[in-house]
Amino acid sequence: MLKIENLHKIYGKYHALSGLDMTVKEGALYGFVGPNGAGKTTAIKIMTGLLQAEEGSVLINGKDALADPDQLKSCIGYVPDFFGVYDNLTVGEYMSFFASCYQLDGLVARKRYTALLEQVDFYVDGLSRGMKQRLCLARALIHDPQILILDEPTSGLDPRTRVEFKEILEDLKFAGKTILISSHVLSELSEMCTDIGIIDQGRMILEGNIQD
Numbered sequence: 001m002l003k004i005e006n007l008h009k010i011y012g013k014y015h016a017l018s019g020l021d022m023t024v025k026e027g028a029l030y031g032f033v034g035p036n037g038a039g040k041t042t043a044i045k046i047m048t049g050l051l052q053a054e055e056g057s058v059l060i061n062g063k064d065a066l067a068d069p070d071q072l073k074s075c076i077g078y079v080p081d082f083f084g085v086y087d088n089l090t091v092g093e094y095m096s097f098f099a100s101c102y103q104l105d106g107l108v109a110r111k112r113y114t115a116l117l118e119q120v121d122f123y124v125d126g127l128s129r130g131m132k133q134r135l136c137l138a139r140a141l142i143h144d145p146q147i148l149i150l151d152e153p154t155s156g157l158d159p160r161t162r163v164e165f166k167e168i169l170e171d172l173k174f175a176g177k178t179i180l181i182s183s184h185v186l187s188e189l190s191e192m193c194t195d196i197g198i199i200d201q202g203r204m205i206l207e208g209n210i211q212d
């Protein structure tokens with residue numbers, strides 16, 4: 001479903017990605033693991049169309065995704081490693097704003113974001129860190145993307161909130177989403193992922209099914 005081939009990214013003289021390859025199969029819950037600075041966020045930003053690579057390709061269902069940004073935008077839901085929640089918007093206004101970014105308005109938008117907020121167990125207004133994270137997840141799903149990409153979503157969450165977040169991801173996988181989740185803690189992902197890719201110094205050093 002999502003295939004990355006020979007991705008290179010250079011910041012100044014620093015090679016953040018040096019020929020990264022990755023294969024995420026349809027319906028996988030793929031754990032993208034690597035130490036700080038390995039290149040996870042850089043790779044994720046390229047595959048979501050937010051950063052340009054010097055070389056390499058991103059294929060979604062066999063098609064060159066970087067050549068068609070609109071198609072890429074419709075296929076992918078992205079939860080960044082920062083929340084991007086605006087303090088002066090209510091939860092409803094926030095969801096409605098992102099719905100309109102995908103041309104969803106009125107009753108259709110309201111129905112969809114109400115269902116998504118229920119799916120992430122979001123009923124109240126006070127925003128703890130865990131709630132902000134779930135709100136960002138609901139926002140990333142507003143256009144019903146095939147692929148969901150989450151950059152270090154559980155960092156800073158307490159153990160209980162982390163478990164609840166994992167359960168939501170497992171439900172989404174069960175509902176047919178293909179999910180890529182990054183972390184620098186392998187044990188955190190190995191409990192729930194079907195596949196794991198380990199990145200170091202901008203290269204994939206090991207990739208495969210979790211059983212292997």
Ligand code: ATP
Nearest residue numbers: 011014016034035036037038039040041042043184
């Ligand atoms: P972390 O787990 O700490 O978020 P990461 O695996 O996501 O790390 P990246 O954020 O992709 O790693 O960074 C890869 C390397 O590229 C790091 O050495 C980082 O310092 C460098 N880097 C990232 N963004 C820039 C930038 N805009 N300019 C220069 N160097 C950068």
